[in-house]
Amino acid sequence: MRVLAGAVALVLAFVGQGVANAAQPETPDVTPAPKANFQAASKNVELRAAIPDTAGAISINFIEYRHRDVAFVSGTWGLKTYDVTRPDQPKLLDHLTKKDIALPGDDPEQRFWENEDVTVDPVRKLVFLARERNAFGRQPGGERPTGVYIISAENPANLELLSFASMGTGHITTCVNDCQYLWTTGYDGTPSTDPDTYRRSGKVFVTDIRDPRNPKTSPTYVDLNRNQGETHMTHDVQVDSEGVAWVTGTGGTRGYWTRGWHRDPLTGKHRKATPTDPVAYAGGAAPKLDMPTSFSHNALRPTGRTLKDGPRPTRENPAGSLLLHTEEAYGSPTCKDQGRFVISSLQGSTDGESWRATPDKPFTLKTVGIWSPDDQEGTIPGPDAFCSAHYFDLKNRIVAYSWYEQGTRFLDISDPAKPIQIAYWRPDGAVSWAPYFHRDRVYVADYARGVEIVKLTKGAYDAQETHTNVQLTTSAVTESIHSTEGPRKRLPLAPDPQYGIACPMLVGRGCGDGSACC
Numbered sequence: 001m002r003v004l005a006g007a008v009a010l011v012l013a014f015v016g017q018g019v020a021n022a023a024q025p026e027t028p029d030v031t032p033a034p035k036a037n038f039q040a041a042s043k044n045v046e047l048r049a050a051i052p053d054t055a056g057a058i059s060i061n062f063i064e065y066r067h068r069d070v071a072f073v074s075g076t077w078g079l080k081t082y083d084v085t086r087p088d089q090p091k092l093l094d095h096l097t098k099k100d101i102a103l104p105g106d107d108p109e110q111r112f113w114e115n116e117d118v119t120v121d122p123v124r125k126l127v128f129l130a131r132e133r134n135a136f137g138r139q140p141g142g143e144r145p146t147g148v149y150i151i152s153a154e155n156p157a158n159l160e161l162l163s164f165a166s167m168g169t170g171h172i173t174t175c176v177n178d179c180q181y182l183w184t185t186g187y188d189g190t191p192s193t194d195p196d197t198y199r200r201s202g203k204v205f206v207t208d209i210r211d212p213r214n215p216k217t218s219p220t221y222v223d224l225n226r227n228q229g230e231t232h233m234t235h236d237v238q239v240d241s242e243g244v245a246w247v248t249g250t251g252g253t254r255g256y257w258t259r260g261w262h263r264d265p266l267t268g269k270h271r272k273a274t275p276t277d278p279v280a281y282a283g284g285a286a287p288k289l290d291m292p293t294s295f296s297h298n299a300l301r302p303t304g305r306t307l308k309d310g311p312r313p314t315r316e317n318p319a320g321s322l323l324l325h326t327e328e329a330y331g332s333p334t335c336k337d338q339g340r341f342v343i344s345s346l347q348g349s350t351d352g353e354s355w356r357a358t359p360d361k362p363f364t365l366k367t368v369g370i371w372s373p374d375d376q377e378g379t380i381p382g383p384d385a386f387c388s389a390h391y392f393d394l395k396n397r398i399v400a401y402s403w404y405e406q407g408t409r410f411l412d413i414s415d416p417a418k419p420i421q422i423a424y425w426r427p428d429g430a431v432s433w434a435p436y437f438h439r440d441r442v443y444v445a446d447y448a449r450g451v452e453i454v455k456l457t458k459g460a461y462d463a464q465e466t467h468t469n470v471q472l473t474t475s476a477v478t479e480s481i482h483s484t485e486g487p488r489k490r491l492p493l494a495p496d497p498q499y500g501i502a503c504p505m506l507v508g509r510g511c512g513d514g515s516a517c518c
Contacts, residue, residue, distance in 0.1 A: 001094050001095070001096045001097075001100055001158060001159040001160065001161075040407075040425060040426060040427035040428065041378045041407070041424070041426040041427075042378070042423075042424060042425045042426065042427075043377065043378065043423055043424055043459070043470050044410070044422060044423035044424075044456060044457050044459040044460035044463065044470065045408075045410070045423050045424065045425040045454050045455070045456060045457065045460070046454060046455045046456075046457050047425075047452060047453075047454050048087070048088045048441065048453045048454060048455050049087070049088045049089070049090065049452075049453040050449070050450060050451070050452050050453070051073070051082065051090050051450060051451040051452075051453070052450070053450070054073060054075060054080070054450035054451040055075075055447075055448060055449065055450045056075040056076035056077055056111070056447060056450075057073055057074075057075045057433070057445040057446060057447065057450055057451050058074050058075050058076070058114060058115060058116055058118075058433055058434075058445060058447065059073075059074045059115060059116055059117050059118040059391075059433070059434055059445055060072065060073050060074070060118065060434065060436050060443050060445050060451065061118045061119065061120045061127075061436070062084075062120075062436070062438050063120050063122045063125060063153065063156070064122065065156070067085075068083050068085040069083070069084050069085050069087075069438070069439075070082065070083060070084065070093065070153070070156045071084045071090065071438070071443065072118055072120060072127055072153070072156075073118075073445070073451055074115045074118040074129060075112075075445075076111035076112055076113065077095075077097065077098060077111075077112065078095060078096045078097045078098050078100065078101060078112055079095070079096040079101075079118075079127065079129060079151065079159065080092065080094070080095045080096075081093040081094045081095075081153065081156040081157070081159065083156075084438070084443075087438070087439065087440075087441045087453060088441075088453065090453070093156050093157040094156065094157050094158060094159050096151065096159045096161065098110075098111075098112050098136070100161060101129070101131075101149055101161065102136060103136075103145055103164070105138075105142075105143060106135070106136035106137075106138070107136050107137045108136065110135075110136045110137030111135075111136070111137075112129075112131075112135055112136065113131075113132045113134055113135040113136075113505075114130070114132045114135070114170075114171060114496075114503065115129045115130045115131070115172070115173075116130075116171060116172045116236070116503070117172045117174070117236060117298070117391065117434070119173055119174050119175050119182075120153070120175075121175060121179035123178070123179065124179065124212070125152065125153045125154045125156075126150060126151065126152060126153065126162075126179065126209075126212055127150075127151040127152075127153050127159070128148050128149070128150060128151070128173050128175070128182060129148065129149040129151065129173075130147075130148050130170045130171055130172055130173040130184060130186075131145065131146055131147055131148065131149065131164075131170040132146060132170050132171055132186070132498065133145075133146050133170065133189065133498060134496070134497055134498065135170075140497070144189075145166060146166070146167060146168060146169055146170035146189070147164055147165050147166040147167045147170050147184075147217075148164070148165045148167070148170065148173045148182060148184060148207065148215070149161060149163075149164050150162045150163045150164070150165065150209065150212045150213075150215060152212075162212050162213050163212060163213050163214065163215055165182070165207050165209070165215035165217055166217070167184055167205040167207065167217045168188045168189055168205060169184055169185065169186040169187060169188050169189070169202065169203075169205055170184065170186065171184075171185055171186025171187065171235065171499075171503075172184070172185050172186060172235065172236050172237070173185075173207075174236070174237035174238065174239065174245070175239070176237070176239055176245050176258045176275050177243075177258055177259050177275055179209070180208070180209065180210050180275075181206060181207060181208055181209060181210075181258075181275040182206070182207040182209055182215075183204045183205070183206060183222065183237045183245060183247070183275070184204065184205045184206075184207065185202065185204055185205075185234040185235055185236055185237055185247065185249065186202060186233070186234065186235065186498075186499075187200045187201070187202055187233055187498045187499065188201050188202050188203055188205075197233075197499055197500030198232065198233065198250045198293050198294070198295045199232055199233075199250065200232070200233040200250075200498070200499075201231055201232065201233065202231075202232065202233035202234040202235075202249060202250075203221040203222065203223060203224055203231070203234060204221060204222035204223045204234055204237070204247060205217055205218075205221065206218045206220065206221070206222060206275050206276045208275075218276045220276045220277070222247075222256070222275075222276070222278060223247045223249075223254065223256070225355075226247070226249060226250070226251040226252075226254060226354075227249075227250045227251025227252075227285070227294065228251060228285070228357045228358060228359050228362045228363070229356075229357055229358040229359060230251075230359065232249065232250035232251055233249050233250050233295075234247055234248070234249040235248050235249040235250075235295070235296070235297055235298070236248045236249075236297065236298040236299075238298060238299060238300055240255075240300070240301045240302075240303050240304070240306065241303055241304035241305045241306045242303050242304045242320070243257065243258065243259065243260070244256065244257060244281050244301065244303075245258050245278070246283065246299045246300070246301060246323070248296040248297060248298050248299050248325060248326075249295065249296065250293075250294055250295050250296075251285050251294055251296075251354075252283065252284050252285030252286060252291070252294060252296045252325075252354070252364075252365070253283045253284070253296045253299040253323060253325050253344075254280070254281075254282075254283035254284065254354055254355075255280075255281040255282050255283045255301070255346075256273070256278035256279065256280060256281055257273040257278055257279040257281055258273055258274065258275045258278045259272075259273055259274065259275075260272070260273055261273075262279040262281075263279075264279050264280065265280055265350065265351045265352035265355075266280060266352045266355055266356075280352055280354075280355050281350065282346045282349040282350045283323065283346065283349055283354055283365070284349050284353060284354035284357070284363050284364060284365045285354070285362070285363070285364050285365065286325070286327070286342050286344055286364060286365055286367060287364045287365075287367060288364075290340070290342055290367045290370055291327040291340075291342055292327075292329065292331065292337070292338055293327060293329045293331075293338065295327060295328060295329060296325045296326065296327065297325070297326040297327065297328035297389070297390065297391075298325065298326050298390075298391055298392075299323055299324060299325035299326070300323075300324050300325075300392070300394060301320065301322065301323050301324070301346070302320075302322065302324070302394060303319065303320035304320075306394065307319055307320070308396065308397070309394040309395050309396060309397065310322060310324070310394060310397065310413065311343070311397065311413050311414060311415065311416035312397070312414050312415070317345060317368060317416060320346075321345055321346050321347050322343055322344070322345060322346065322368065322416055323343070323344045323345075323346050323365070324341070324342075324343050324344075324392070324394070324399070324413075325342055325344065326341060326342075326389040326390065326391070326392065327339055327340055327342060327388075327389060328388050328389060328390060329388055330386070330387070330388050332374075332387070333382075333383050333384065333385050333386070333387055334372075334373070334374045334375075334379070334381070334382075334383075334385060334387055335372035335373055335374050335387040335388060335389070335403065335406070336372065336374040336375075338388075339372070339387060339388030339389050340370050340371065340372040340389055341370065341371045341372065341389050341392070341399070341401060341411070341419070342367060342369075342370055343367070343368045343369040343370070343413070343416045343417075343419070344365040344366065344367055344368060345365060345366040345367075345368050346365065347366070348365075348366070349363070349365055368416045368417055369413075369415075369416045369417045369418065369419050370419075371411055371419040371420075371421075372387075372389070373387060373403050373406040373409060374387075375472070376409075376421055376424075376472065377421065377424070377470050377471060377472050378406075378407065378409075378421075378424040378426050378470075379406055379426075380405060380406060380426075385405050385406065386404045386405040386431075386493060386504070387403060387404060387405060387406050388403065388404055389401065389402075389403060390402040390403065390404060390432070390433060390434065391433065391434035391435070392435070393434075393435055393436050393437050393442075394413075394437075395437040397412060397413055397414045397464070398410055398411065398412060398413070398422070398456075398460075398464065399411040399413050399419070400435035400436075400437060400442050401435065402432040402433055402434050402435055402444070402445075403432060404430075404431055404432055404433075404504075405426075405430060405431065405432075406426060406432070407424060407425050407426025407427065407430050407432050408424065408425045408426070408432045408435050408442070408444050408454070409421055409423075409424045410422050410423035410424060410425075410456060410460060412463070412464040412467060414464070414467065415467070418467075420463075420467060420468070420469040421469055421470050422460045422461075422463035422464050422468070422469075422470060423456055423457075423459070423460040423463070423470065424470070425444070425452075425454055427446075427449060427452070429448055429449060430446055430448060430449060431446060431447040431448040431449075431493075431504075432444060432445075432446050432447075433445045433446060433447045440455060441453050441454070441455055442454050442455070442456070493505070493507070494507045
């Protein structure tokens with residue numbers, strides 16, 4: 001990898017002193033081999049490979065080059081690239097290390113945080129890493145830089161740091177308008193004494209990256225007053241195939257047009273949408289009964305070319321009218337009452353209802369379907385499980401879904417009112433963070449175990465074809481390697497200082513001698 005002089009100069013201008021440290025490419029053994037004790041509670045899922053030295057993996061994305069497929073894996077150790085042309089034999093190409101992206105004042109021995117959903121530009125071959133305020137062990141009371149690293153992956157075996165865009169948050173960044181702009185979300189650092197994490201302040205920061213070496217963040221913010229007329233925290237952005245950017249956070253999920261001419265429901269006039277002045281489209285919060293915290297972690301709307309991946313359209317739920325979103329919450333350790341997968345109807349939300357809502361006159365979407373691992377086959381029972389819906393992906397009406405200690409679940413959502421589990425993968429000691437479909441494999445970013453590559457078996461597709469839920473069992477799952485003679489030991493998870501338990505951190509991982517470093 002290379003850290004370019006221009007990028008170093010930009011970092012110097014931001015921090016005011018020192019230089020970023022560069023490191024030589026690491027060349028560890030990259031031959032994926034099954035680990036010892038790889039037993040797992042699973043059904044209709046086959047483990048194909050595990051990528052070594054990826055514990056602390058947070059997110060994954062892919063770019064297809066002319067002769068090869070490349071996976072970009074973001075984690076507490078920086079950014080790694082892998083040739084996954086032969087998916088069961090991934091090969092390490094490069095590693096942009098913590099030293100490579102450390103700013104003056106950082107401790108490269110501490111973990112990088114957090115870039116929860118790595119974004120790529122497949123055309124210009126760019127990768128974007130969002131940096132949180134507690135990255136590299138930065139503590140409250142001192143300088144805590146946030147923003148986005150812009151990295152060239154023109155040669156994925158030689159990553160080049162082009163620039164660092166400083167801004168008031170750095171949790172997750174997402175491309176809009178064909179990666180000409182970034183929308184970056186998360187807690188914006190506004191001082192707050194409110195003990196409720198979900199009430200933290202946030203907004204969308206907009207950055208012009210048409211010149212990736214010279215990013216320019218706008219002073220204009222997007223998605224204010226998102227929670228029934230009050231400003232609360234943003235979390236993620238996903239852009240659907242029709243170009244609508246869906247912003248999640250406290251107060252639910254709201255979609256915006258970021259280009260083209262559209263009727264603005266708030267004024268009744270047609271106008272041009274831009275990344276800094278988008279036009280409201282639809283969305284809102286799920287009812288409190290279905291999403292008690294009103295914290296929508298991430299969302300997808302199957303539409304256009306991705307319509308085939310979502311529920312089957314019907315007269316009641318026509319094409320493009322369904323929103324799939326996650327409540328990340330931990331009030332229920334089995335996900336019975338909180339932290340569930342919710343399918344909502346967008347009908348009745350396209351006239352600015354969410355934007356006009358107030359605490360006295362709230363607006364909510366109609367719930368179509370709900371699913372959670374509670375009382376499902378493969379689920380760890382009892383009050384000590386760490387359970388919440390997190391990231392998910394869609395393909396051919398199947399949802400691959402991460403549920404932390406409850407592993408990765410595969411749901412048939414052909415009927416949105418009745419999602420059913422057709423397969424699951426819950427390995428021992430899992431902290432399943434995010435699954436990604438790529439070709440005929442699913443790449444799971446497991447924070448504790450590293451990246452695992454799995455494949456659905458014929459049994460999963462048979463279950464989908466017959467709409468058959470995998471058999472519910474009431475006894476312990478024999479495939480698990482948890483001890484049956486004593487209570488299961490919980491993973492050493494600690495709350496993130498900015499996002500609370502909504503973004504848990506493993507104590508002692510990547511920060512030396514058992515310290516929480518969070």
